[in-house]
Amino acid sequence: MKTNPTQRLPAWRHSNIAALLGLLCLSVSATAAQTTQSLSDIEAVAQEFVLAQLGGDKNTRIRVTGLDQRLRLSACAEPLQAFLPSSSQMSGSTTVGIRCPGGSPWTIYVPVQIRFYGKVAVLKRPLARGAVIGADDVKMIRRELGALNGNYVSEMTDVIGMVTRRPVGAESIISPSMITAPEVVKRGERVSIVARSGTFTVRGNGTALGNGSLGEVVRVRNSRSKRTVEGVVAAPGVVEVRL
Numbered sequence: 001m002k003t004n005p006t007q008r009l010p011a012w013r014h015s016n017i018a019a020l021l022g023l024l025c026l027s028v029s030a031t032a033a034q035t036t037q038s039l040s041d042i043e044a045v046a047q048e049f050v051l052a053q054l055g056g057d058k059n060t061r062i063r064v065t066g067l068d069q070r071l072r073l074s075a076c077a078e079p080l081q082a083f084l085p086s087s088s089q090m091s092g093s094t095t096v097g098i099r100c101p102g103g104s105p106w107t108i109y110v111p112v113q114i115r116f117y118g119k120v121a122v123l124k125r126p127l128a129r130g131a132v133i134g135a136d137d138v139k140m141i142r143r144e145l146g147a148l149n150g151n152y153v154s155e156m157t158d159v160i161g162m163v164t165r166r167p168v169g170a171e172s173i174i175s176p177s178m179i180t181a182p183e184v185v186k187r188g189e190r191v192s193i194v195a196r197s198g199t200f201t202v203r204g205n206g207t208a209l210g211n212g213s214l215g216e217v218v219r220v221r222n223s224r225s226k227r228t229v230e231g232v233v234a235a236p237g238v239v240e241v242r243l
Helices: 011-034 039-053
Strands: 060-064 081-083 092-100 106-123 138-144 183-185 190-197 200-208 217-222 228-235 238-242
Touching (some): 039 092, 039 106, 190 217
Antiparallel strands (some): 200 217, 228 238
């Protein structure tokens, strides 16, 4: 009976062969890894590019989304280059181009989510329509701004002293449409009329024919001439008329 030659090999020979086969497999795996571009490097380049374009804003969160982890690209011998495609913008869901300029060039487009965060004014308690907002009524909290579509106020000083246009619930984010400046001129009240023409100024008294906040236009009747004119509310009880 013939005997298989491998059966006559000593045990230590078998272990050496197994070790060599294991090393060979590791070598092949290492070579494959070296010839494939790291996806984490691609993501890092995309994130760094977006952050640089936004001036390194610390209130921005950047996340690469939808990059296929099965993607296999040849390792780039040159530094990866990022660019913004013509149809993309630096907000919301966008796309960043990443290209390899080496001897085996390639280009891919990486989906990126950009989120902006900042502090917005929020009511601590419910307020009725026409309520004057005080400092104790407001707090500032951090929110994602993109989701608010501009319907927020980012400075507490722009809220204090304003009047609610409608009832507002507690924890509501204050938007410009919710508030208005207080009326400092009331219909039927006596007001000072300041008429200006260049450097020439005439002052008189009159009666307001409507309500007005700072900067709004109201009609007033001059107490002396009985003429009705329009002017801009310049201060509480003061209406400025341009001649």
